[in-house]
Amino acid sequence: MIQPVAMQDFFITFFSSALIILAGASYALLFAWSKVNENFRIKIASYVSYIVLIIAVVLLTRAANFTGYWLSLSVVMVVGYFFAPIGIWHLCVKTHVETSTTLEEKL
């Protein structure tokens, strides 16, 4: 069961939804970048992105009137979007490990 967004919350709903995806992507990219380039500021920037994401999730949770089991969607977004970029990064690294040196494999 849902409780529809109230009229005055339309803008905040669209805005926070977009922000969740944008902040999530920005966190993912900055996180990956900070691993390639051991720069403290990039690391900070990536966590700032993540904080923005949390704020956006909170805004959306209120605007879209999440109650009951819908709250678990907020939790999934906060937790999932924290770990997904880390997982993606490790996958990038580990899948690129050289495992074989035959020419055949390289093509």
Place this chain on the structure above:
Amino acid sequence: MNAKELCGVANAKLDAFVTWTALDRSNLSDGRKLAVNYFIVAVILFFAQLLFGMIAATQFIFPNFLYGFLDFSVNRMVHINAMVVWMLYGFIGCTYWLLEDESQTEIVGLKFGKLAFWVLTIAVAIVVLVYLFIQIGAGNDTTLWLINEGREYIEAPRWADIGIVAVVLTFFYNVVATFSKGKWSGIAGVLTLDLVALAGLYLAGMFYMTNITHEQFWWWWVIHLWVEATWEVLVGVIMAWSLMKLLGVRRKIVTTWLYIEVALMFGSGILGLGHHYFWIGTPEYWLTIGGFFSALEPIPLVAMVVHAVYDSGSHAFKNGNHPALAWVIAHAFGNFFGAGVWGFMHTLPQINLYTHGTQWSASHGHLAFFGAYATINIAFFYLAIQHWRGDVWMSGNAQNAWRWKWALGLLNVGVVGMTIALLIAGYEQSFIERAVEGSTWSGYFTAQNHPSFQSAMVWRWFFGLMTFAGLILLIWDLLTIGKGETRKMAIVVAERGAGCVSFLSECDHTH
């Protein structure tokens, strides 16, 4: 002048045109000759798509324009049907393009493939002519069989549906037989299974049902499970193959990532179908399922972007075809914004209750279809043309590079501009028509007549014109790029000295 003379003149003109393009088919293998046939029809249909889109957009501003002659419904139908069909042509073309290279053998059943191409093309031409000149019929099965099924995106009459299925079976035969004769690979396997799913889904949209809830239930199987599942994976296959060729990424890596993409894409997209089952009469549990799974749908898109950036960073980032690379980058962004960001903004039922069936959907539809699927096809058109010209130089300081750059700019700015205009219109419509007025007919028109809506439609028209201009420039560029170029394509060498991994060159066959 009689008909015969007219034919003669037309033929001579066509010959002169072909001579002018100076494209040499002998540069292409048999499979690729067939691929470029598909690409040519795709571009023509792309042109038709935008032409009729412009007419429909004009009718939003001047409702009497062509009223009673080419009504909005007809123009819109041609607009979206031409889109679906040109993109499918593009995908079939891409598949034929990589088939021989990936299987390392010559295409099997070429004769049938060629025949299928002509059958399909003639069928498409007849369907379009019937759309334009007969348009509608009586409310009976004959109309649904011969004229039009009246179901958005898959309007093609049933005879054409059956023809399409026959052609697709032939296409499968080419693909499967060629891989079986040559060699299978992870990419080949995913490609084949995905094509089976894509074609199988089409069957779900072929039946008449009076129960409109059931009808729309199955209709969304086709539309949603195409664009948010099987088409995405097909693009994944095409990208995987291109990454190997373009950046020299190792096969093992691209195959692993292809599997990762399949898992994430199907894992979120299949049940994401629920976001279309909120309001069509289906049970309430879809609100939850649709909301949750579509919240996951952006994850594969983010994963793809991160991985693409990682790959391009860890490999020698030189490439032999700048326009194609630029369009691949446009694809990555377009897919992320159009599907990921725009999709998520209106996907939760709490807000979709208001945005459903408004210009909001059109805003998302334009950015997503263009960003995800037009871009990747255009990238492939550039690869094809380069090869067709005999692997000429298409990197830095190529002749007339302004054309592809301007075409890229006009098309992208045009579509983004339309998307923003439609977003404003959709916002206003969901607010006034849906929320304030409770979606009555008078509420609908109150929203349509609102000044912000009206001016959004004018802005959409101008940005549409920009898009259209971009397409015309793109076509001109495709016809002329590399003409008279004597330098050969830059050779890309993979970072670990894997040797001769040049982009779309034949040299990988020599190992």
Place this chain on the structure above:
Amino acid sequence: MNEENPLWASESFWKKVAIWVTAGSFLILVVLTFDSLSQTEVGGKRVQAYSVINKKIDYVYKEDLHKFMPVIGETELLFGKEFTEEEAEKLVTLGKKTTQAKNCMNCHTLLGNGAYFAPDLTKAWLDKGWLSKELREDLMIKFLLDPENNARTFGSNRKMPNLHITPEEAKGVVAFLKWMSSIDTNGFPYNFKTIYATEE
């Protein structure tokens, strides 16, 4: 550079994951599809029997559910005739086929899906634009037969074109619209006030 890539980053692992995830999701979808199709069978709770065209259809707001729910009321005949279930099905089918043959969906939305050039048809039967329940049938038929001259464009200048609908087809379309307006659409469109609500 010769360390092995771990199992969770290996090709074979992800191949299996891809297969299982796809098969699993698809299986769930198939199960849900069976359930949804049976719950939305004509004559069930969510999608009414075709003979609902003999009845008054209205909506009431359910506070606890935050949405309007359909209520099927007393007899309210269409075209002054009581249809049997078979007759009703036949008429609604004619109407549905006509909406497809005339390509309604490429200007209008039905259940919110389609084009955005003309108003949604989901609850068109209940729209207060038809002035009163006595005038409604006649107005609808007249409009369908000659939309050009009976257009009420609400100041938009947009007129529906003449689609050469026959009188019989027009009746079918009206029956189809009446039947469709009784489908329980989980509260879409939001806050919709029916012709009865405004009459009272």
